[in-house]
Amino acid sequence: MRKTALLALTAASLALAGCGGGDDGGDAPAASGGANIEVEAGDLYFDPESLSASAGEVSVTVNNVGAAEHDFVIEELGDEVVVHAEPGETATGTVTLEAGTYTFYCSVPGHRTTMEGTLEVS
Numbered sequence: 001m002r003k004t005a006l007l008a009l010t011a012a013s014l015a016l017a018g019c020g021g022g023d024d025g026g027d028a029p030a031a032s033g034g035a036n037i038e039v040e041a042g043d044l045y046f047d048p049e050s051l052s053a054s055a056g057e058v059s060v061t062v063n064n065v066g067a068a069e070h071d072f073v074i075e076e077l078g079d080e081v082v083v084h085a086e087p088g089e090t091a092t093g094t095v096t097l098e099a100g101t102y103t104f105y106c107s108v109p110g111h112r113t114t115m116e117g118t119l120e121v122s
């Protein structure tokens, strides 16, 4: 009886460990990559409009030198707002990105016309 229970418990632990290990394996390469990117946001522009990063967790810093609020949104992620910066504020947000080409923009009404750029992730 005891032995059976112990075996069952061991099997469950192994199953859990196997599952967790698989997740870690999937996340590890992404977490080890990543990058920090920095962009200046003004009224009404991003500088630069071309950014690049390594796949993984990417830290995005927006230095808002304008008099209006601005944000950094990635279209391909369902228009996810990565970071929002009040006038004069420098703000940082993080996002996990796979390799690919992304379009970023400012989602404040009317801004996207001139505040849009490309982010290359490799």
Ligand SMILES: [Cu+2]
Pocket: 044, 069, 070, 071, 106, 107, 108, 111, 115
């Ligand atoms: Cu803006």
